[in-house]
Amino acid sequence: MSRGGRFVQQQGGPEGFAAFIPAPLPPAPPLAFSPELQRIHETAVHAVGQLEGVSRTMDPDRLLYMYVRKEAVLSSQIEGTQSTLTDLLEFENDAVPGTPLDDVREVSRYVAALYHGLQRIETGELPLSLRLIREIHGVLMRSGRGSVQSPGEFRRTQNWIGGSRPGNAHYVPPPPHEMMAALDNFEKFLHDGYGRTAPIVKAGLAHAQFETIHPFLDGNGRVGRLLISLIFGAEGLLSQPFFYFSLYLKENRSAYYDALQRVRTHGDWEGWIYFYLVGVDSVARQAADTTLALRDLFRRDQQRVASLGRAAGSAMRVYDLLRERIVVSIPRAAEESGLTWPTVNGALRRLEQLGIAREVSGRNRARVYVYQRQLDLLNA
Template identity: 50%
Template sequence: MCDNPSMVNAIPNTRLGRYVETAVGGEIVRAFVPPALPPSPPINVLPLLTKLSAAERALGRLDGITMLLPRHDLFLYMYVRKEAVLSSQIEGTQSTLTDLLRFEAAAEAGQPFDDVREVSNYVDAMMYGLGRLDELPLSLRLIREMHARLMDGNRGGDKNPGEFRRSQNWIGGTRPGNAMFVPAPPNEIDPCLSDLEAFIHEETSGLPPLIKAGLLHVQFETIHPFLDGNGRIGRLLITLYLCTKGSLQAPLLYLSLFLKSHRSVYYALLQSVRETGGWEGWLAFFLEGVAETANQAFDAATQIVELFKADRDRITADSDRAGSSLRVHDWLQSNPFVTSNVLVEQIGLSAPTVNAALADLERLGIVTEITGKRRNRVFSYKSYLDILSEGTAPL
């Protein structure tokens, strides 16, 4: 950060990027090529310090409680699925968290298969990327590998999964000529992506990791290097980067609920960066989102811990078959939709014992049978789902 205004004025303004004309579908359009990061003149961090501090405190608090959770892997398992639903909803799918969990549990069908498959692929891409960070740096190669898994077998499967585009795309509108935004043409993508990868690993700018994460997200969205799936990969890039920098110990920061709730402001700020170089306005919004999202995840973790303890205490005190009921309750914590057949197979209890335990949990108000059938019944852990599902109604 430069504190001398005269020095700032002496630095050439290269924040605005450049437009190049390109022919698409018989018309000439202006495509935007962003400048390399970091921005010049440099980001004025001083007005952002209050929001930056609040965001860092919220991340630290979230890390603290997740490390204290009896089963923080379980919270991660569920929260990743919530993020997958929200991120996919921004792209137009109508699946809910309930649909995804029922799909994974092979219970009753929810939304159309294609929608649920897209969300399931997002979970797979996310967990793959997080796992690969142990052996591969955050890089263009990893981004391509994640994209291949994201697009595998779904409605974007014909749009070059795992490959950067070699044709022009656009955002908004019915064709490039009336689009809201036209990203860089194919021949400009490789240099832009090389600059992006270099910025991921540079150490000379001195920018805090949260600021860099905000810059990386917008740059990736502006380059828009894939034919489909850019938004989902670009949002995941935030969390992956913060994990590599140690700003997050567990990958639990996902901004999709915040961006879904403020999507008109989000899109306007992305355009402002492209049109005016207004990075500081975007970063203020981004840091607010980090703090709000981390605090929401902290609250959800706290509620879940309290719910599990209260229900276990109730089972212990009021159940006639506490041992088997507690084993079923333990399974429900990672599988909030369940059938008796699955329980017999997975936890090693007999069918009569499982059915008696489910009846006991239903009597205590802990599970609810959701099919109304006498056979092939499905039970849900509704109170748990209510906490997890907050904010996940389709757009």
């Protein structure tokens, strides 16, 4: 037994196994905010506030398009997919690269799952709840490798992490008959049923508890990472999820798993929250810096396009589309801009001469162009 929960011996397999039953949220006794933990909390809150302020200086929909896809790629890479941001953007523009299609589609489903959750919360159709979490999981796992693992349904059998069976696993989540009580507490915590928790801390506690409960047969990691963005939005920290926390977890994977496990074995909620807040601060600062760099890039390139004289009108329309999509094909650009193929072709050639667009398909027809400097900033 620890402050984080208890291990309970279970029957099954040749040797039995110990499953972990998490203690209810919020932690008891409450989080002890040392001066250092208080400092990093204030720093993280400030960094997220700065990101929100900087993001308001740009078109939020375009920023959201970019950052949601960056988070989707990073989160999926943690699960072993090989797709890059370029792969996803080319796939969405009907210019599929040589990477395995299953990988790209898996990342695309992550984008769809996050948008689904955001729409349901923003329109007031459904609060962040177990029902919405099941819906998000259903979108995420509706096809591909996870489609046989009960999409949108909480598990009814025991799962485990690492090893070939529960008896030699690295971690065994609560058995199904204990899981629903933990999920009921989890939902009440999301709805402030036990009192108000500072929003950034609330997202960190919820993420760790969700990962510990592991309520689905597959896809728990991706849904758990989605939760952070959704809570930030639902709590009013960010008007849109301009936040790719998976970058921090991907770069610090071993420390991440260790911090989660110490909650279970030692009740070290403070250690987990410190690790998490350092990540929030780091990612929010980087996202704000990237946003400012993108804003400066767009301002300079718009001035260059405007200098084209008579050709500036059509070139600016195509540039705006390239800025929004990052990767465009001539057919897609013509369809979305309402311009003819020859006009789009000419505009993209002018953008290429300015060093803004780069042709990447090598085709004679239906060529594909990328806004390389924007992509480089997102990939940095």
